[in-house]
Amino acid sequence: MRRIRTVSICLCASILATAAAAQTYTVTDLGALSGFTSSYADDNNNHGLVTGCSDNSMLPTVPCTTNIPAEAFLWSSSGGMEDLGNLSGNDQSIGYVVNDSREVVGWSGDTSTGNGHGFFWTKGGGMVDLGTLPGGNAYSVADAITSKGVIVGQSLVSNGDVDVVLWTKSGGKYHIQDEHRLPKAPYCYAYDINEKLQVTGVAYFNEKGTRYHGFLWSNANGWKDLGTLPGGKNSEGIWLNDSSVIAGSSTSPKYPNGVSVYWDATGIHSIGTLAGGNSSSPGYISDSGEILGQSTIAGGDNHAYIWTKKKGMQDLNNMISKNSGWVLEHASSINGAGQIVGYGTINGVAHGFLLTP
Numbered sequence: 001m002r003r004i005r006t007v008s009i010c011l012c013a014s015i016l017a018t019a020a021a022a023q024t025y026t027v028t029d030l031g032a033l034s035g036f037t038s039s040y041a042d043d044n045n046n047h048g049l050v051t052g053c054s055d056n057s058m059l060p061t062v063p064c065t066t067n068i069p070a071e072a073f074l075w076s077s078s079g080g081m082e083d084l085g086n087l088s089g090n091d092q093s094i095g096y097v098v099n100d101s102r103e104v105v106g107w108s109g110d111t112s113t114g115n116g117h118g119f120f121w122t123k124g125g126g127m128v129d130l131g132t133l134p135g136g137n138a139y140s141v142a143d144a145i146t147s148k149g150v151i152v153g154q155s156l157v158s159n160g161d162v163d164v165v166l167w168t169k170s171g172g173k174y175h176i177q178d179e180h181r182l183p184k185a186p187y188c189y190a191y192d193i194n195e196k197l198q199v200t201g202v203a204y205f206n207e208k209g210t211r212y213h214g215f216l217w218s219n220a221n222g223w224k225d226l227g228t229l230p231g232g233k234n235s236e237g238i239w240l241n242d243s244s245v246i247a248g249s250s251t252s253p254k255y256p257n258g259v260s261v262y263w264d265a266t267g268i269h270s271i272g273t274l275a276g277g278n279s280s281s282p283g284y285i286s287d288s289g290e291i292l293g294q295s296t297i298a299g300g301d302n303h304a305y306i307w308t309k310k311k312g313m314q315d316l317n318n319m320i321s322k323n324s325g326w327v328l329e330h331a332s333s334i335n336g337a338g339q340i341v342g343y344g345t346i347n348g349v350a351h352g353f354l355l356t357p
Contacts (some may be wrong), residue, residue: 024319025355027326029346030075033083038063038094039073041341041352042169043097043333048342051084051095051104052332052352062329062343063350065093072121075352083105084121087129093119098143105142107308108125118153120167120174124267130167133157133178140176143201144192152193154201164217182215182223186210190217191317192239200226200237201248202292204267212236214248215261226263228252229270247285247293255279260293260307271307273293273313280305283332283342292331292340304328304342317341328353 026171032039033054040063041052055070057063059268064070072084072095086093086108093108102123109116115138118130132140135158151167155176163181166175172190181188185203198218203225205211214226214237228235229252240246246263252270259280260271271291273280276298283293291307297315304316316328322347331342340355 023357024321025316025357027320027328028077028354028356030341030354031081032349032351032353033071033073033081036071037178038350039081039352040064040343040350041075041332042095044335044339044341044354045098045100045102046336047100047102048077048335048337049098049102049354050341050354051098051106052341054081056094057350059345059348059350061350062162063352067114068092069111070094072104072106072108072119074098074102074121075354085127087117087119087127090116092116093127095121096142099145099147099149101147101149103145103149105145105153107141109256113138114228115139118151118155118167120145120151125243128174131176132176133163133165133176135159140165141189143190146195146197147194148195150193150197152190152199154189162188164188164190165203166193166197179217179219182213182217182225185213185215185241188215191237192274194240194242194243194244196244198240198244200240200248202236210234214238214246214250215310216240216244216246228259228267229255229259229261229268234258237263238282241285241287241289243287243289245285245289247291249281258315260291260295271313272301274305274313280313283330284334286334290334292334292342294330301327301331304344305329306331306334306340316342320355326353327356 008151036054038057039054053064069091072093095106104121118230133155140155182203190201214235216224229250232252235250237248243269249258260280274295277296280295307313328344
């Protein structure tokens with residue numbers, strides 16, 4: 001599912017170094033759906049489509065993070081924002097991932113009850129309710145989808161625990177499979193799945209949500225607790241690529257509020273923060289190892305970043321026009337053409353953005 005960024009240029013080393021240092025982006029304002037003022041971009045695919053959510057959040061509230069009416073969208077450069085609607089009886093929805101088959105998964109709920117279900121959306125079929133595990137009717141979420149249409153998420157179960165689930169299609173319909181939980185962690189939330197059908201997310205060990213670790217799961221190898229940085233208490237797995245490298249966050253004595261990390265075959269590695277910052281968190285990792293997300297800077301504001309092993313963490317605000325009016329706060333995804341989507345502020349409103357190299 002994860003996109004690979006490839007660059008094929010044959011120039012001398014000095015020209016390559018100059019071009020790399022001078023990487024810039026143009027910014028496209030994704031706007032908002034009709035009747036709404038704010039938006040948040042969660043994911044983009046290799047066809048230039050973007051999914052996310054639009055609502056009427058007012059700064060400093062981040063769009064689509066509160067219990068107010070909202071609509072999932074699918075954006076294209078030719079058609080702008082398309083409203084994906086809500087499941088029947090609901091007034092809130094969020095699009096989390098769009099794959100290269102133009103299929104969108106996410107969540108739709110009712111602001112009056114807080115209940116909601118994961119959904120699967122296609123242009124021809126509209127929004128389909130994916131349902132829940134038996135006894136868990138109040139809650140499920142569809143977080144990610146592979147290129148072959150396998151969906152990962154979580155569902156409430158009858159005893160109040162939350163299990164990781166997969167939805168797979170047979171006979172033209174999706175069917176839910178209970179993959180259970182990390183041992184001793186009654187509440188497990190999946191965030192991403194790769195083409196190997198490995199899943200990462202966060203497992204909570206207590207009801208208060210004060211103790212949690214990232215995990216890696218697959219049907220072949222079962223559950224693995226990812227642990228934390230040395231001396232850390234909590235961690236999360238956010239995204240993983242097809243090389244099984246996981247991007248997430250962990251606390252540590254140096255970063256009590258959390259720092260962006262990645263796990264590979266050699267263990268856990270911190271990638272730090274932007275200059276002056278004291279915390280960071282990732283939004284995405286590509287198959288080529290680029291990590292995107294947000295970091296605090298001096299003064300405490302969040303800025304969107306892109307990180308590579310070669311260049312470290314770079315502030316995306318330094319890679320756009322100084323006169324753009326934008327403050328890029330979070331980077332959510334990057335596609336094969338190097339286009340980045342995320343969330344920021346422009347002229348006093350919160351909107352999703354698209355960065356094009």
